[in-house]
Amino acid sequence: MNGDTSADDVANNKVLTRQLPTAADAAAIERGKYVAIASDCTACHTMTESKLSLAGGYLISTPFGGIYSSNITPDVETGIGNWTERDFFRAVRHGKGKQGENLYPAMPYNAYVKLTDEDMHDLWMYMRSVKPIHHQVPETDLGFPFNIRLIMMGWNLLFFRNDSFQMDLSKSAEWNRGAYLVEGPEHCAVCHTPKNIIGGDSSKYLQGSNPGEWHAPDITPDPYTGIGLWSEQQVIDYLKLGSNHVAVASGPMAEAVTNSTQHLTDTDLKAIAVYLKQVPASKTIRPPSIAPDTAQMKIGENVYSANCTACHNSDGKGIPNLAASLAGNPGLMADDASSIITTILQGGRGAVTVGNPTSAAMPSFAWKLSDEQAAAAATYLRNSWGNAAGAVSADEVARARAELKLPAQMAGQ
Amino acid sequence: MKNVRPKADVAIVGLGWCGSLIAEELSRAGLNVVAIERGPWFETSTDFPPSVDTDELRWDTRRSMLLPPAVETTTFRNNITQTALPSREWNLNELGYNVGGSGTHWAGMAWRFTPFDFEPYSQTIKRYGKSQIAKGVILQDWGITYDELEPFYDRFEKIAGVSGKAGKLKGKIIPDGNPFEGNRSSEYPLPPLESMRLTDIFTEGAKKIGLHPFMVPAGQASRAYVNPLGVRMGPCTYCGYCLYYGCGNFSKSSPNACVIPALMQRENFTVLTDSAVVRVNTADDGKTATGVTYLDKNKKEWVQPADIVILSAFQLQNVRLLLLSKIGIPYNAVTKTGVVGRAYSFQTVSGAALYFRNENLNQFIGAGALSSQVDDWNGDNFDHTGLGFIGGAGILVVARGARPIGNADSLPPGTPRWGKDWKKAYTHAFQNATFIFGQGTSFSHEDYYLDLDPEYKDDNGNPLLRVTFDYNDNDRRSAKFIEEKSVEIGKSMGAEQVIGTNSASGSYSPYNFASDHTIGGAVMGTHPETSVVNRYQQCWDVHNLFVLGASSFPNNAGYNPTGTIGALSLWTAKAIIEQYLKNPGPLVKV
Amino acid sequence: MKRREFLTSITALSVASTIPNMSQAEVVNGGQPWVPGNVKTPLAPPRKGGLQYLTQHEFDTVGAIAERFIPADETSLSGKDAGCAIFIDRQLAGDYGNAVAIYRLGRFVKGTPEQGPQSPLTPAQRYRLGIAALDKAMQLQYGKQFLSLSSELQDQVLSEMEKDALNLGEDVETRVLFELLLQNVREGFLSDPIYGGNKDMTSWKMIGFPGARYDFRDLLPKKGLKLNIIPTSLIDNTL
DSSP, X not given: OOOOOGGGGGSOSSSBTTSOOOGGGHHHHHHHHXXXXXXXXXXXXXXXXXXXXXXXXXXXXXXXXXXXXXXXXXXXXXXXXXXXXXXXXXXXXXXXXXXXXBOOTTSOHHHHTTSOHHHHHHHHHHHHHSOOOOOOOOSSOOSSOOOSOXXXXXXXXXXOOOOOOOXXXXXXXXXXXXXXXXXXXXXXXXXXXXXXXXXXXXXXXXXXXXXXXXXXXXXXXXXXXXXXXXXXXXXXXXXXXXXXXXXXXXXXXXXXXXXXXXXXXXXXXXXXXXXXXXXXXOOOOXXXXXXXXXXXXXHHHHHHHHHTHHXXXXXXXXXXXXXXXXXXXXXXXXXXXXXXXXXXXXXXXXXXXXXXXXXXXXXXXXXTSOHHHHHXXXXXXXXXXXXXXXXXXXXXXXXXXXXXXXXXXXXXX | OOEEOOOEEEEEEOOSHHHHHHHHHHHHTTOOEEEEOSSOOOOHHHHSOHHHHOOHIIXXXXXXXXXXXXXOOEEEESSTTSOOEEOOSOOSOOOXXXXXXXXXXXXXXXXOOOHHHHSHHHHHHHHTOGGGSOTTBOOOOXXXXXXXXXXXXXXXXXXXXXXXXXXXXXXXXXXXXXXXXXXXXXXXXXXOOOOOHHHHHHHHHHHHTTOOOEEOOBSBOSSOEEOTTSOEEOOOOOBSOOTTSOOTTSOBOOHHHHTHHHHTTOTTEEEEOSOEEEEEEEOTTSSSEEEEEEEOTTOOEEEEEEEEEEEOSOHHHHHHHHHHTTOSOXXXXXXXXXXXXXXXXXXXXXXXXXXXXXXXXXXXXXXXXXXXXXXXXXXXXXXXXXXXXXXOEEXXXXXXXXXXXXXXXXXXXXOOSSSHHHHHHHHHHXXXXXXXXXXXXXXXXXXXXXXXXXXXXXXXXXXXXXXXXXXXXXXXHHHHHHHHHHHHHHHHTTOXXXXXXXXXXXXXXXXXXXXXXXXXXXXXXXXXXTOSBOTTSBBSSOTTEEEOSGGGOSEEOSSOSHHHHHHHHHHHHHHIIIIITTSOSOSSOO | OOHHHHHHHHTOSOOOOSSOXXXXXXXXXXXXXXXXXXXXXXXXXXXXXXXXXXXXXXXXXXXXXXXXXXXXXXXXXXXXXXXXXXXXXXXXXXXXTTTTTSOOOSOOXXXXXXXXXXXXXXXXXXXXXXXXXXXXXXXXXXXXXXXXXXXXXXXHHHHHXXXXXXXXXXXXXHHHHHHHHHHHXXXXXXXOGGXXXXXXXXXXXXXXXXXXXXXXXXXGGGTTSOOOOOOBOSSOTXX
């Protein structure tokens, strides 16, 4: 790992985080709050269902075991109150603790290394302004987390590239802003780029990956599994509202939308859309669609008709901003079917945003459908209404059911 | 030791339609609002998704969503010569027991009352004279007119996503709407639901005899919809699982589907669930409320202090809590003095059973308010001269879903109820048996009222509410009239057998499920001697106490009450925000 | 106003969290609680076979009654073969059988017909007392238990019960018992098979009820026509 933190020396090493900011710092704090939202610090540093904002204690599962996120409020005893700004920079951008020790790589340093000095300074000012909360985070790892937030389940070791953000002068300012946000604060690649065998990012940038029992889809402009057929506005809608003409953000992405992207400015959202639409497309090969008259497809059709059409419609088009369209839904057709399997078994709630407070959720079907039925339904969805993707097997469903610790189909009398 | 929560600006008792509508208004106005709900939290995808909804035994036959009599019931007697006894089993008092209240399990008929319904006394005197009013019948104007309430009806319909067709829009009569309705400032937010075979037959049959049928305004979204609070509803899929069921696909209007998602995003709103309010607390001089006392899930007693208290716990509970809290003067049926518990009414139901010869009604395709109605014989829409009664009924059919267990006795008279012949008859009746429902006005009477039972208590040791009620002469006469009219319509519909029915011909019983609309007891009015609350639903005696619900109605119209309950809640919210907060005190001087 | 409060108030318009405060289980604020995988399913059926409440004899008697109420023919299985007695056994063992939802405080005083049931007996108790009393009466009148009577005689006895013309002793209200039996048999015949009855959806096939379906929009154009929808149930592996 590249341990050179000289880029952080620009930060002041005297003023402590616990020192109250002055009235003159108000603008920096406001900017810093935005950086915190864009970077979604709260996703890991606030415990689920807790009002202890940024006080840590969230258990992240990694190949090394369970790691508790730290308390990053200015509390002196249990938080970062005695840290200097330079300590802060080193932690966020280079994964170094106050004594220079390596912090566990659960923090996406690979992405945050790209945060500019100005954004880092503002972020630190914001951290000085949040309420200090005395909250001792546990040291030991207590095993597998029983929690709601799935964004960090099954985390892979990051391959750390110690590069600051480089502007591409051949592209527009808007594109560069989008690149900065996606590569830096929003750290999209952490979920959306598949990892190589030692856990670093592969070269298939943003082409879809699996952080746990969800598949974070291809968000390149590929027309089959990516956002190629989406307009810039449809990308913006998804990130701001939590849904667009076809897709509804659910699972870990719902949280990212709720806590982070819905609060970005319209200009920033457009920049992200512009950038994503110009990323190299994945060129995923579309298989032939499975014929409707196979045994599995017929079962799938019956299961779908009895259980799903009340929200997703017999034409697969769903209810806009309420129930995802399955017809023409790129994430659904990813080769990896984890997300649809997880959703059928466990249910899923669409992102709750200011623009869409409805909190509509799909119920869990684990109790109602057998592995065979859930697999058939998933296969049917992936191959109807013009869709085409590989079949899903009952074994895959059985494995997911076990991992998610969900019950088997309820037995009859 | 007293457990006391931090003081709230507003404490709301019961988070159903009234509670959630006023909570939304007041929290949006910046007040710190705490709602206290006896039942548990309810979430569509967890508690009543489509996958568990399709279960008649659980939700309908066993009433799984409703307040069990074991938790609380009423005692009942037909008149004061009898001793009231508890209504021990499931009966027509159908309270909710969850966040959303009865608004979660209701059928969805979303009506406005007519101008007459708010001023029945002055309009009756004007048109017919005092002699038209039967002895003992309580008839009084509400203190509010339809025109004043119109904008609030409009807002309620938009929040709820009501599907319908205006019949009187900005003064003009529109064909296929209800020509007898009060004047509307705007169309319904959604077009009517699709007509079914049954509603088609009714519409044809009614038109044939010169009546004016129209589709009933339905609390089922006919299209996907976004309401003024930004909350989204899905389109109704005509599944037939409406009354007694939660709606699994966000298409039935309910507090859960329409208000709560927006409400729960507000930091200044909190709901305490599984918490039963037992008393409204008042200051020593009795002139203001200081908050409420409730029992939490472990029966531990807590106090929620508040500057304003709102009772929105369902009509029966509102009256009971007033009595338990010793607020207002309880009604005495012997001396005919007092007001709390006075002017109790119901719904006068008569109609006809219909048995067709060879139909495919497919009644399992339907929705709770998928209905066709005529209002020609409702309210004061026809000349009552010489008839000896006032009021009437909306006469309707409803394609509300088929209940295999519930309909097993819907058989022509004389049909065996078991055995081979029953099987054959039921198979036929499942597609051919239906009924015409005359949902009639109900006027309160000085002999019938609510008070606290002297003997029976709930499991917290608090007296149950005692219901003393029977049909009065006026309503018996109107019921007979409506039965005849229903039979006429049934014959015009071409049913092979048409048999008049009339629940007001005998004595009222809570076990005769004519209707579940229980009304009045803390009525609004122009004077404290004849009402408990003023026209803003503000308690005359305790100015920071507001009582919302059908308990406010001094008489019941020939319609379901929810739309009017919703409109009145919004009306009260406005009065609190624009008048009361600026100058706390009685809003009506008398 | 302290300086930190002033500063934090700049950022006071906080991001509305959708993760509600559930730290005290019954205080809900800041969003709607939702847990993936959490559904209020119908009560899980117990292990197959075996009896939960009824004795074997009671079970057989209930089965015989179910068969008289709903005989087998070309339109459906009999009430017995459809599993009505299994259904009833399970119901009597649960909340329904134990009258959990019923108000059972205070004195039990018989009132007017309008005031409805005023008995302390639970459905489970009524079955126990009722079947015993029925057998006793049959023994007295015909020298056999109900179960051993011919079908015609069973029909006759049931008709008498329906008309309240059969004295079953002080502890049993005959008419109430009859209505309870008829209601429960119908429930067993017509409810979702997950509850133990309505085997293979036999009753729904008979009357043409589509069962556990939620979307009929595609059938709206076919009003007034015979639809022949294949019924489905809550758990249906024949789909």
